[in-house]
Amino acid sequence: MLVELKKICKDYPQGKEMLRVLNEVDLSVEEGEYLAIMGPSGSGKTTLMNVLGFLDLQTSGDYLLNGVSYVEASDNDLAKVRNEEIGFVFQNYYLLPKMSARDNVALPLLYAGVPKKERLARADEALKSVGLEGFEHALPSTLSGGMCQRVAIARAMIAKPKLLLADEPTGALDTVSGSQIMDIFDELNAEGTTIIMITHEPAIAKRAKKTMYIRDGILTAERKEEEEL
Amino acid sequence: MKENIRLSFQGIWSHKMRSFLTMLGIIIGIASIITIVSTIRGTNEQIKQNLIGAGNNAVVVQVYQNDYAMEFQWTQIPEGIKPIDEKMRNHLANIEGAADASLFTSRNYLDGVYYKKTAFNGELYGIDSHYLDIYGYELSYGRGFTDADYERMTKCVLLDQRAASTIFSGANPIGEVLEIRGEPFTVIGVVAMNSSFQPTIESMQDYWMYAETTSGKIFMTNAAWPTVYKYDEPYSVAIQAKTTDDMAKVSQKAGELLTANLIPEELRMSSQISYKGRNLMEDAQQLQQITNSTSQQLIWIASISLLVGGIGVMNIMLVSVTERTREIGLKKAIGARRSRILGQFLTEASVLTTIGGLLGVLAGIIMARLISQFMGIPTAVSVPSIILATAFSMVIGLVFGLLPAVKASKLNPIEALRRE
Ligand SMILES: Nc1ncnc2c1ncn2[C@@H]1O[C@H](COP(=O)(O)OP(=O)(O)O)[C@@H](O)[C@H]1O
Numbered sequence: 001m002l003v004e005l006k007k008i009c010k011d012y013p014q015g016k017e018m019l020r021v022l023n024e025v026d027l028s029v030e031e032g033e034y035l036a037i038m039g040p041s042g043s044g045k046t047t048l049m050n051v052l053g054f055l056d057l058q059t060s061g062d063y064l065l066n067g068v069s070y071v072e073a074s075d076n077d078l079a080k081v082r083n084e085e086i087g088f089v090f091q092n093y094y095l096l097p098k099m100s101a102r103d104n105v106a107l108p109l110l111y112a113g114v115p116k117k118e119r120l121a122r123a124d125e126a127l128k129s130v131g132l133e134g135f136e137h138a139l140p141s142t143l144s145g146g147m148c149q150r151v152a153i154a155r156a157m158i159a160k161p162k163l164l165l166a167d168e169p170t171g172a173l174d175t176v177s178g179s180q181i182m183d184i185f186d187e188l189n190a191e192g193t194t195i196i197m198i199t200h201e202p203a204i205a206k207r208a209k210k211t212m213y214i215r216d217g218i219l220t221a222e223r224k225e226e227e228e229l
Numbered sequence: 230m231k232e233n234i235r236l237s238f239q240g241i242w243s244h245k246m247r248s249f250l251t252m253l254g255i256i257i258g259i260a261s262i263i264t265i266v267s268t269i270r271g272t273n274e275q276i277k278q279n280l281i282g283a284g285n286n287a288v289v290v291q292v293y294q295n296d297y298a299m300e301f302q303w304t305q306i307p308e309g310i311k312p313i314d315e316k317m318r319n320h321l322a323n324i325e326g327a328a329d330a331s332l333f334t335s336r337n338y339l340d341g342v343y344y345k346k347t348a349f350n351g352e353l354y355g356i357d358s359h360y361l362d363i364y365g366y367e368l369s370y371g372r373g374f375t376d377a378d379y380e381r382m383t384k385c386v387l388l389d390q391r392a393a394s395t396i397f398s399g400a401n402p403i404g405e406v407l408e409i410r411g412e413p414f415t416v417i418g419v420v421a422m423n424s425s426f427q428p429t430i431e432s433m434q435d436y437w438m439y440a441e442t443t444s445g446k447i448f449m450t451n452a453a454w455p456t457v458y459k460y461d462e463p464y465s466v467a468i469q470a471k472t473t474d475d476m477a478k479v480s481q482k483a484g485e486l487l488t489a490n491l492i493p494e495e496l497r498m499s500s501q502i503s504y505k506g507r508n509l510m511e512d513a514q515q516l517q518q519i520t521n522s523t524s525q526q527l528i529w530i531a532s533i534s535l536l537v538g539g540i541g542v543m544n545i546m547l548v549s550v551t552e553r554t555r556e557i558g559l560k561k562a563i564g565a566r567r568s569r570i571l572g573q574f575l576t577e578a579s580v581l582t583t584i585g586g587l588l589g590v591l592a593g594i595i596m597a598r599l600i601s602q603f604m605g606i607p608t609a610v611s612v613p614s615i616i617l618a619t620a621f622s623m624v625i626g627l628v629f630g631l632l633p634a635v636k637a638s639k640l641n642p643i644e645a646l647r648r649e
């Protein structure tokens with residue numbers, strides 16, 4: 001089992017009380033799976049992603065990645081896990097505006113200590129695989145939203161992580177660019193990458209092999225009836 | 230690291246105006262310090278060269294009682310001091326750092342020296358054959374002392390130019406006879422200080438008190454000295470050092486050597502008699518102290534500018550951290566360690582202040598040049614002070630960049646990414 005969540009709770013302080021954003025979430029994801037998670041805004045989707053990506057620590061419950069718990073891990077260890085095991089794709093791409101596409105893509109390898117020459121060669125290759133050959137030196141501001149998101153995917157995948165976490169990857173894109181992104185996800189999944197994707201759009205969720213639903217911090221395999229309206 | 234430095238330059242360049250204004254405090258502080266230090270150094274160097282070295286680096290070692298040089302015109306010669314012979318003179322001339330040594334006697338306040346009933350009140354010297362060389366005198370006209378003059382204790386004298394003009398006011402002095410304590414001495418020549426040996430004191434008022442105000446010098450052989458003065462008068466020694474910096478060391482060594490060999494133990498103990506060097510360096514250092522202490526206050530003021538500059542850097546770095554929260558968050562999310570973020574911001578702060586420091590050094594050098602050109606104050610820019618100033622400005626960056634950098638490195642990635 002690649003990902004295993006057991007009774008994960010996450011509380012945030014809200015005024016004097018604690019707000020339970022994730023409520024006893026159980027989730028198992030096997031290698032090679034492609035899971036979409038849907039839910040209304042404020043239901044805890046991003047929070048779940050942050051826990052899955054070791055950007056945030058659960059309040060209680062166990063999270064095993066590849067059978068390993070990182071509850072006690074140091075800041076540097078977590079940085080290493082994020083760097084090597086997980087690829088992140090965000091709704092707003094989060095590219096560094098002053099860096100070329102190539103340098104943006106190569107960034108995770110810099111943190112992994114890969115020599116510059118190899119870094120850049122692999123970045124070019126990764127850009128090619130998302131159809132951006134020839135845009136190596138382009139600044140993000142000169143690229144369309146769809147292209148930016150493809151650069152972000154190249155960056156997420158350059159260290160060849162097993163797990164790709166995508167938080168509304170098409171949320172800021174038109175349908176054509178969105179479906180291009182989904183094509184890339186399909187390819188990645190076909191090559192063996194495990195994908196967990198959050199989305200609002202049923203059409204996008206349908207591209208995944210499996211869909212789950214979250215509401216008020218509770219994750220279920222079935223959609224609640226009132227949401228179908 | 231190289232990457233960080235490149236990025237820092239990029240960041241600084243992309244906010245040219247802001248970076249420049251931030252650097253301004255550092256630039257002004259470093260520029261002032263460089264200017265002040267250059268001015269002190271220049272002035273001190275001039276004091277040292279003109280006052281102490283005066284081109285010849287000669288220092289007088291003579292008999293002292295406690296801290297006062299003994300004037301045998303007024304005081305009795307203490308019993309038991311052994312005379313300095315040629316062997317000892319040779320020994321002194323070969324002290325490490327010494328170039329030559331001369332034995333002489335002298336009188337500063339003359340009473341018994343006349344030319345045709347007119348009294349001369351300059352200085353009188355009884356010198357050996359090394360003296361004139363050491364002080365850079367050259368024969369202007371007439372002849373100098375010969376070996377025969379020494380052997381036969383010939384009653385002849387040399388005049389320096391000032392003495393020649395005060396006594397003879399333009400007339401030819403050669404062959405004229407001076408009366409020294411009742412004895413006739415024939416003038417055989419006139420000597421003048423080689424121009425490169427003359428102190429070139431001009432601009433500084435402080436130097437005036439060192440200017441010669443006597444009516445000149447008369448030289449006789451030290452062999453003829455006892456014919457008019459006491460025969461057992463201990464010699465003073467003029468030791469020439471190879472460099473100005475060697476003077477203190479050489480004169481101290483000479484003093485120790487003479488005291489140990491020539492002054493009996495009981496005289497040393499009971500009367501505190503010893504040979505000592507006139508410590509010109511100390512005189513000069515006192516003078517230098519005055520420039521130093523005023524400058525030190527100026528440096529304090531300049532340091533305040535550096536402190537303000539440092540705080541400015543800290544402030545702008547905090548702004549920068551806030552502005553770049555997203556960048557920091559993203560970097561941490563994809564695997565940057567804390568130390569990397571810390572390094573990035575520390576590098577940026579110290580690159581900023583180092584550039585400021587270098588600009589300050591440049592401005593300081595220009596200021597120093599302008600000061601020496603337009604105000605006539607000598608300046609000397611020192612390489613160590615440039616290196617120190619640059620290093621110091623880098624340290625300012627590290628110190629004042631630390632807080633913002635730590636703040637950046639501790640940023641929580643989700644907080645950072647959530648901020649839109
Ligand atoms: N750091 C936080 N501090 C306090 N409340 C938070 C924090 N992060 C998220 N929340 C709250 O948790 C709830 C779920 O947020 P989120 O996971 O972003 O929802 P979604 O991504 O499904 O829209 C929201 O009510 C949000 O206000």
Ligand SMILES: [Mg+2]
Pocket residue numbers: 045046
């Ligand atoms: Mg969200």
